[in-house]
Amino acid sequence: GVNESMLTGEPVPTMKRPGDTVYAGTFNSDGVLDIRTTRPASDTRLARVLRMIEESQQRRAPSERFVDRFARYYTPAMFLLAAAVALGPPLVLGEPFSLWFYRGMLTLLISCPCALVISTPVAMAAALATAARRGLLIKGGAFLEEAARVRVVAFDKTGVLTLGEPRVEEIVPLRGRDLSEILAQLAALEHYSEHPLARAIVAHAAEKGILPRPVEQFHIQRGIGASAVIDGTQFWAGNSRMLELAEADSSPEARELLSRGADTVVICGEGAEAWALVRLQDPVRPEAASVIAELRELGVLHTAILSGDHPSAVEAVRAAVGIDESRASLLPEDKRVAVEQLEKRYGGTIMVGDGVNDAEALAAASLGVGVGGAGADIALESAQVVLMSPRLELLPDLIRTGRFCLRVIRQNIAIALGFKLLFLLLAAQNMATLWLAVAADMGATLVVIFNGLRPLHGPTTQR
Incomplete structure (x- = not known):
């Protein structure tokens, strides 16, 4: 295992498999690792953390x-x-x-x-040092004061309230499409995406022995999905908004699957025809419900989920962890507007996110909290506080x-x-x-x- 406590504050070594990221500044506890350098020293996670600490000392409360x-x-x-x-x-x-x-x-x-x-x-320097030691990187004393005044906390769903480790549970072909052909097209398309759902689909295809093929004109539409030209044909995959964007027909079977409980559904197709629906499950973090209860004890007036996922999946997570409100099928700009509305209604707002889709909302909130364990770099840059490991129990500690x-x-x-x-x-x-x-x-x-x-x-x- 690799000891990442210097970066994350998590003392338990992290097991690494072929293809996993190994951060500079961490320690190999046992075994032998063959490591390939992917970034210069100035762009490592450790270097970015040090830059953030230097910047935090210049931001006066x-x-x-x-x-x-x-x-x-x-x-x-x-x-x-x-x-x-x-x-x-x-x-x-x-x-x-x-x-x-x-x-x-x-x-x-x-x-x-x-x-x-x-x-x-x-006092500020002591508090910032203590927070950093616990895995909370606060980019200045001003943001520590914002944490003290928080009245509402909004969360992204995938990777924040859930573990961010979705698994493919079922692929439902539509209109008699061949399952292996669907999976091959999906693996080729999603191979170029960093979204957790895309990685889960690619991993599922690899388990079936299907390797990604080359694609052309790959394009990501934030909060919606992705598309590319595969073997001369435009292929797409995404949420229900992608179905509307492609002006594709949805069968009764598709509508029934979309309305199911906590499952996340990815729709894929070609042109104006939906080929299949992929049902994935992403377990809720075990500590999520207790953290929400703890936030209420600290005087947080309102909690909300702001997600681009299907309403039924978002509502199921909301009910499971005891959050007050859920808003689903949101584009990145919709999340930003929702954060502004919450802040106008309740006051100081924390937004917790981990991906590119959350960057606008993180920047708009009184205090943006980026989850650094799996977060995109742009989300961490937009956030004023970074959780160096995806532990939600750090949020109440931040407020305290x-x-x-x-x-x-x-x-x-x-x-x-x-x-x-x-x-x-x-x-x-x-x-x-x-x-x-x-x-x-x-x-x-x-x-x-x-x-x-x-x-x-x-x-x-x-x-």
Whole structure:
């Protein structure tokens, strides 16, 4: 097995078969591997993760920007106040200069903004480090704050709520078509697609000893299906929208199969004639229902499935895991519109997806979460948070980490300002000394730093 814990946070080694992807930066636990390099070092998964971490450090959270803006005015104001204390009474009232100069220095030391300025970045850095250690790559503190304010979570179905490992259960020929001919055409077409359903069909054909043939003019229509010219004839495969697009006739048998429960159905055909329907099953993730229940306990008001699959298949998954709403047969732009509608109605929205079809919705959401275990690169680029392994239980951890971090930041700001206010009052009563002011400033800074490091342990233990 290959140990991918450095990238995914998953300690169990992953078994690799011929043709599987082996990531740079992982470790071969046992056996011998023959590996072929497919990408340059700058484009490996590890290199992309490192780039994302570097970018995350440049994206400042709103609370960080607020503290910076506050310090921009606070610091010169305190300088002016200290100067007024030191020079005002001697110049205006003729008081002793040495006494009021001492008090001015005391005011300057007490009001030093070190603890205030460091109150936010320490907590943010600790929270981001903890999240990365657990397999949550957050591309900046701003997105950690968004996670704390989430009100609705929307999911893609295939590969997110399901395992993303569909299996061909049945191929139903229509109009007397030969099964082996159908499978040969399907294998040739789907060989060039990266969709999980396409990979399942190609694997099923390989089990039957059918190898892909060359095709021409291969074309993918996102959220619908694919088409290509095979042996001079236009062949297509996809969901029910592809059937409409090809203006193909559907038999009563086809309509009956399309209306079945949780099964996903791929329709294939030639020209305006449907050849067959392929019924596939993709098991629901065992942890999905408990994660949905946990999200509700965290105060998430609404959950939804946004999928391009057939309504009956989407509804079956919705009922199985306890999600509030399902929307099916959605094109990528439809998913984006649905996310915008959910955000307008409920507020902060998380969209969880893993494929090219989800990229628009991920970008439109308050917080896009890409599932990195099987995700397309474009989806991971569009997302602001990446789950380095497809474990849905990381979602509640993301929300908890965001809320815990914000709570620590508020505590730090209160501690920093509280120390300043207390010693300003002591100075006004002539009860503070210069050494006490130095100790108070350093003490406040140390308290803020130690409190800010609490997110390193996180609000919950890793599962």
